Amino acid sequence: MSEKLITEEKRVFMTGNEVVAWAAVAAGAEIMYGYPITPQNEIMHYWTRLAPKYDRKFLQTEDELSAGFTTIGGVMAGRKSFTATAGPGNTLMQEPLSMAEAMRLPVVTVVQQRGGPSTATVIYSQQEVTLTTFGGNGEGMRVVYSTATHQELFDYTIKSFNVAWKYRFPTFVLGDGYQAKMRESLTLYDPEQKGVDFVPAERFVGKPGTPGVDREPGHYRNTYNVEEELYDVLQEHFADYKKMAEEVVEYDAFDTEDADVVVVSHGVVSRGAKEAVERMRKEGKKVGYFRPITLRPMPEKQLKEVADKAKKLLVVESAQGQFAKLIKDVIYGSTTEIVPLFKPGVGITTEEITAKTKEIL
Amino acid sequence: MELANQDHRVNLVDLDIVEPCYTLRPIKKQLSEQNINVIAWETKETIGLGEAGNTIKPAARWALMNEGDVVLDIGYGVEGSKTLNLIEGVDKEPNLKLYVVVNISRPMTSNVDDIIEYAKQLGIIHGLINNTHMGDETTPEIVQNGAKVVTEVAKALQIPVIATTAIRSVAKNIGNHDCMGNMVRPLDRYMPNTLW
Numbered sequence: 151m152s153e154k155l156i157t158e159e160k161r162v163f164m165t166g167n168e169v170v171a172w173a174a175v176a177a178g179a180e181i182m183y184g185y186p187i188t189p190q191n192e193i194m195h196y197w198t199r200l201a202p203k204y205d206r207k208f209l210q211t212e213d214e215l216s217a218g219f220t221t222i223g224g225v226m227a228g229r230k231s232f233t234a235t236a237g238p239g240n241t242l243m244q245e246p247l248s249m250a251e252a253m254r255l256p257v258v259t260v261v262q263q264r265g266g267p268s269t270a271t272v273i274y275s276q277q278e279v280t281l282t283t284f285g286g287n288g289e290g291m292r293v294v295y296s297t298a299t300h301q302e303l304f305d306y307t308i309k310s311f312n313v314a315w316k317y318r319f320p321t322f323v324l325g326d327g328y329q330a331k332m333r334e335s336l337t338l339y340d341p342e343q344k345g346v347d348f349v350p351a352e353r354f355v356g357k358p359g360t361p362g363v364d365r366e367p368g369h370y371r372n373t374y375n376v377e378e379e380l381y382d383v384l385q386e387h388f389a390d391y392k393k394m395a396e397e398v399v400e401y402d403a404f405d406t407e408d409a410d411v412v413v414v415s416h417g418v419v420s421r422g423a424k425e426a427v428e429r430m431r432k433e434g435k436k437v438g439y440f441r442p443i444t445l446r447p448m449p450e451k452q453l454k455e456v457a458d459k460a461k462k463l464l465v466v467e468s469a470q471g472q473f474a475k476l477i478k479d480v481i482y483g484s485t486t487e488i489v490p491l492f493k494p495g496v497g498i499t500t501e502e503i504t505a506k507t508k509e510i511l
Numbered sequence: 512m513e514l515a516n517q518d519h520r521v522n523l524v525d526l527d528i529v530e531p532c533y534t535l536r537p538i539k540k541q542l543s544e545q546n547i548n549v550i551a552w553e554t555k556e557t558i559g560l561g562e563a564g565n566t567i568k569p570a571a572r573w574a575l576m577n578e579g580d581v582v583l584d585i586g587y588g589v590e591g592s593k594t595l596n597l598i599e600g601v602d603k604e605p606n607l608k609l610y611v612v613v614n615i616s617r618p619m620t621s622n623v624d625d626i627i628e629y630a631k632q633l634g635i636i637h638g639l640i641n642n643t644h645m646g647d648e649t650t651p652e653i654v655q656n657g658a659k660v661v662t663e664v665a666k667a668l669q670i671p672v673i674a675t676t677a678i679r680s681v682a683k684n685i686g687n688h689d690c691m692g693n694m695v696r697p698l699d700r701y702m703p704n705t706l707w
């Protein structure tokens with residue numbers, strides 16, 4: 151057995167994709183299944199460089215459908231498994247991920263968003279929000295972390311494995327092409343030294359003993375005979391999800407108490423939003439900042455409170471309202487005006503956010 | 512740029528076809544204005560960047576036929592060094608020097624053993640450049656630590672350290688030579704503007 155990847159806390163300089171590979175090793179992921187697609191390729195590249203040294207495995211499949219289903223297979227065999235994809239690959243992966251949702255399998259998926267629809271650009275967008283939060287033919291029974299920095303890519307990739315195995319819902323790290331390719335500094339650490347207890351993996355199939363005699367049989371189903379049977383199972387899932395939501399919801403906010411305009415953003419765009427709000431506050435402008443870190447489940451209560459106090463919400467995203475839809479759903483009933491700053495497939499600068507905020511103040 | 516300032520004829524060739532997200536394309540015009548012949552695609556000339564492999568610009572294939580100095584910017588790792596095989600006359604060019612740029616803040620090349628392993632995969636190399644930095648957090652100490660490690664690697668591989676590089680403000684604090692006696696080259700950063 152190989153030594154640990156990270157033995158002491160260390161400041162380093164890496165690309166986002168490299169960070170994800172390191173985080174997955176640090177989190178105890180045992181196998182990655184994947185199919186190449188830009189801009190996530192280097193997650194696979196770096197994983198395959200690290201894997202032989204640290205006794206991990208990799209399987210390249212023939213497409214994303216297979217990558218998703220083999221990840222499911224790995225999980226069912228009791229291995230901490232993950233995959234990574236983007237854009238059209240994420241579209242294909244919704245079939246296996248729906249199955250993971252149906253069977254409550256702790257599949258971890260890293261998405262590095264690229265432009266859409268279809269092949270579009272390999273570069274960047276926030277256009278995979280709808281697909282990642284509510285994709286497939288399910289009910290969005292997923293956990294989705296939208297990261298903004300390389301440190302968060304490291305932290306939330308590690309966290310995803312624990313959340314997935316604890317609550318048994320498919321868990322996503324939602325990055326983007328900018329984060330994937332950008333280089334910046336972060337602190338690497340051994341999660342166990344930081345007091346993180348790894349939730350142990352467990353076999354779903356091939357357990358010892360006779361089902362029904364020595365142990366409860368495992369019923370991991372994605373198909374039902376009648377409507378009522380499905381309905382009853384889903385009610386249990388909804389109840390579990392609701393209970394989990396309170397424990398996993400995360401957000402970041404400041405200066406919202408007296409703000410006339412609250413800038414609401416997520417992921418890499420929130421870096422620009424944060425800087426814009428900080429600058430305008432220094433100028434004495436009554437602006438606030440709110441960023442959901444979990445897009446599923448959303449920080450409903452907190453966002454509703456913010457919306458009820460503010461005069462306007464400026465919703466900023468690199469998509470044509472996919473994130474805004476999540477917000478509208480959450481704050482339903484609030485009469486606060488929502489002002490959009492949508493730039494699908496394009497980055498948004500601090501200056502643009504500042505200008506738009508000042509325009510509507 | 513240093514060569515161009517000395518009135519050398521300089522050809523800068525973008526040969527990064529591994530994952531060309533940081534490329535010379537966005538600063539092509541800016542560099543051309545500084546008397547550098549930049550051989551790189553224009554963004555509008557390319558289709559589906561990085562999606563299904565990348566083609567090199569035909570002019571890049573014949574880059575060594577240009578008059579003056581030719582600087583080839585190749586992609587990282589083994590795949591990057593293989594790109595050289597696409598260049599006409601590369602096996603017959605007596606003046607070709609392959610320098611490996613090392614940043615020990617990158618975990619894959621953070622210590623002597625890892626850098627040696629990495630360098631050996633690349634085939635014949637002629638020198639190392641210590642480019643240890645931490646982006647905006649770079650301090651003289653970070654660069655000097657890199658100098659120590661890279662110099663040790665150079666000794667083990669029996670090749671020279673061509674230079675230590677650092678952003679101008681940090682380079683000023685270090686002086687003309689780093690703690691290992693390597694020449695310090697100050698850098699002006701252009702690449703933050705070049706993502707895609």
